[in-house]
Amino acid sequence: MPTPPAPLRVAVIGFDHWYAAIPFARRAAADPAVRLVALVDRDPARTAHVAELTGCARTSTDPASVLEDPEVDAVACFTSVDRSPALCVAAARAGKHIVSVKPLALTLADADRVVTEVERAQVVFVPSESRHTSPLARRLTGLVDSGRLGELRSGTFAMDSGLPLSWPGATDGPGWWADPERTAGGAWIDHAVYQIDRVQALFGSPVAHITGTVANIAHPGLPVEDYGHAVLTLESGAVVTVEDTWIAPPGTSSTRAHLVGSKGAVHHSTATGTFGLAEEGGEWSFSRLPEDTFDTLDVLLAAVNDGVPPRSGVRTARQTLATCLAFYADARG
Secondary structure (H helix, E strand, O other): OOOOOOOEEEEEEOOOOHHHHHHHHHHHHHOOOEEEEEEEOOOHHHHHHHHHHHOOOOEEOOOHHHHOOOOOOEEEEOOOHHHHHHHHHHHHHOOOEEEEOOOOOOOHHHHHHHHHHHHHHOOOEEEOOOOOOOHHHHHHHHHHHHOOOOOEEEEEEEEEEOOOOOOOOOOOOOHHHHOOOOOOOOHHHHHHHHHHHHHHHHHOOOEEEEEEEEEOOOOOOOOOOOEEEEEEEEOOOOEEEEEEEOOOOOOOEEEEEEEEEOOEEEEEEOOOOEEEEEEOOOOOEEEEOOOOOOOHHHHHHHHHHHOOOOOOOHHHHHHHHHHHHHHHHHHOO
């Protein structure tokens, strides 16, 4: 019987994107295949909070404390987007595998620096906008790959929520999510990165053209948009819409998608908790919506321990950013 690999030694750098960082840290602390080595953030109160949740005793305000530590195999970087590229470059140069905040950079120039260093070091890079092994992702991929939907012709993806919080329970507004110096956009890019990554995986066709609009509907004083709607024309001829907003009532959110193929269609919604499938000549049938859980740690472990490359890597993340920036260039005129 083969000896199991030693636990992967992981450090988390930054809790700006706490929605992803805290679940990742808790999952890492609970997985026997992982050893959560350290928690790093410029705010000691935040690391103390997560340390209490995870039992991780080592905390720091200095990223170098883990980037220069040979006892750390991988880092999960969940800082604000403006700080992430330099940390990812340093991690790659130190030979550490990387889970990156989404999107991976503010500009394509910074993204290209990350791509260069990741590929030079040949480390694993997992973008946090990718979800390919969640139950929902597997269900969708299975239907597409089996041919049951036929040729995909169109897709509609949407997410509506209220403003994000700077920290769990915070009352000071969205924090860095609404700071144009720290993020490439507002409500639209906040969730569109997940959907565009999924479009690339399901449709398998590059974006030929993107257009759309942004607006401030519910929050006119916000320095970034609270509403965005994009129309993507793919090289295959398929047309996909991506609508993401922060205009929902506080504390509410919903995610939905609709795929139409030449042989079948799929519709799923968190509002109803259903997954619908209609195939040629048949009625719609509905079942319980599979979970669309974060899977970055699973993907990282599979890549490092079993040599299974991530379906989305650093170049996928770079392409997702390029698509998002092209949308903003069109929408903002």
